[in-house]
Amino acid sequence: MKNNTDNINDALGDDLRSKAEKMLADIGQRKKVFGDQDMQALFQELQVYQIELEMQNDELKVANEELELQQLKFASIYNLAPIGYFILNSYGIIEEVNNAGAYLIEGGKAGLLGKRMIQFIAPEFTDVFYRFFKDMQATHAKQSCQLKITSQAGAELYTQVEGTAINSFSGAPPKYYIAIVDITERIAAEKNLAETKERLELSLEASSAGTWELDLDSMKFYLDEFNYDICAIPKGGFDGSYRTFLNLIHPDDREMVDEHFRKSINSEKEIDFVCRLINSDGQLHYASIRGHVIGEPGQTRRLVGIMIDITEKKRIEEETVLLKQDQQRAITLATLNAEENERRRISDALHDSVSQLLYGIKMKLSALDLGHGKAHLDINTLIDQAIEETRNISFELAPSILLDFGLPATLDELVKRLSSPGMRIQAKVTGFNARENMLLETTMYRVIQELINNCMKHAGASLVRITVKGGKRIEICVQDNGNGFNYTQQEQSASGSGLRSIKNRISLYNGELSVDSAPGKGTLVKIVLNHKQEI
Secondary structure, three states: OOOHHHHHHHHHHHHHHHHHHHHHHHHHHHHHHOOHHHHHHHHHHHHHHHHHHHHHHHHHHHHHHHHHHHHHHHHHHHHHOOOEEEEEOOOOEEEEEOHHHHHHHOOOHHHHOOOEHHHHEOHHHHHHHHHHHHHHHHHOOOEEEEEEEEOOOOOEEEEEEEEEEEOOOOOOOOEEEEEEEEOHHHHHHHHHHHHHHHHHHHHHHHOOEEEEEEEOOOOEEEEOHHHHHHHOOOOOOOOOEHHHHHHOEOOOOHHHHHHHHHHHHHHOOOEEEEEEEEOOOOOEEEEEEEEEEEOOOOOOOEEEEEEEEOHHHHHHHHHHHHHHHHHHHHHHHHHHHHHHHHHHHHHHHHHHHHHHHHHHHHHHHHHOOOOOOHHHHHHHHHHHHHHHHHHHHHHHHOOHHHHHHOHHHHHHHHHHHHOEOOEEEEEEEEOOOOOOOHHHHHHHHHHHHHHHHHHHHHHOOOEEEEEEEOOOOEEEEEEEOOOOOOHHHHHHOHHHHHHHHHHHHHHHHOOEEEEEEOOOOOEEEEEEEOOOOOO
């Protein structure tokens, strides 16, 4: 079959031949009318025409060669193009296909030509292809769609299809040029992305988390729907500004949050902190906010991250802490009760048994007629000292006066027993018009007793002042003029067990302990008890 260039050349050659034949006929007529001179001029004119035709013929040859070269280039591009190209007739039959198209269908060109295109379309997409082809025929405008193609080997490919109708100059029916691009990998990537997004959303939902984004150029803050729920923001109730977001933060946390964001923006470091949010309902929420800066050169930099609602976690942690405190309080209470019971048992034994035996020995000795010699006096003195020491030990272990008369009377008795010429003890008790519960009075007595023992053993003090104030909160102050000590160092050493024992006791009442001391400057110990704390 001749191509268009050959047809053009044949038409041009026939036209020139017709003109030449007509001109020869004219020459024959002119010979009869004109002379030789006229004929000579006519011959020269014919020679000019001949040269001109030869030149035109040369130009046509060059143009024809260029046209054939362009046609060859087009054929090479058509066949070597990475996109599949198909030419269909008005019945949807394949008339031409390039190499990429044949590769897509997995068949040779010869095996595809003359077949209907629709037979390579997956059954569920035949309606789509039918509408696509009909729209091309009806509008002669560019049409596009996505189709799933089934190759001759059975492979399924997702493709993007573009097509248009091309009219023929000879009046023949139009041809339909179709380009097919394999987008299987893109569809798979989009599917994976959708699945990943769905898993992310499920993960965020399961972890009570949402996403947020801060545009660093406009400082616009974007929250997703879950974050709207955390903050209880009605739709349209958030203008998207960074300042408005900060206003959602608890006033005590705003400066900290703003500092974290600014440090992350300036140094491009990750942020990870916990803050409190106050929603529009006035409810307090705890949120864990994490994020980092992203952005390629030349693109808008953004700070993106997640916000996790940890309110329930915080509540559980607080309940756990309270439970541990309750458990520790119960252990401490049980330990102190056991100690006090054991002290009371030993005190009773000393008072009711040992003291009575000593009294009995003294009375027996007095009944004996030993005269009034020095030995007799020495024995009486030793027995009196033993009785007094037994009373003191019994009092220190479990003073019965505390049970009978309360803390003020017990402290007066303690001061009398422990004061000496070398160390005077002064006590002032106010605000105890009514008796407190026995455990609280016992705790105060043991704390004061421990502090006085410390003064006697370590302080080298000549004066100890004790002040106890009752009321909504009980204040205990014990001050001495002794040697003083390094409280921080003493607390960390094993010898600081006395202060640790005091802390264990006052922990039952959420007590606070402060020590003001330094070497050579004496010591002031202040204890505050919340005696309304339920035990």
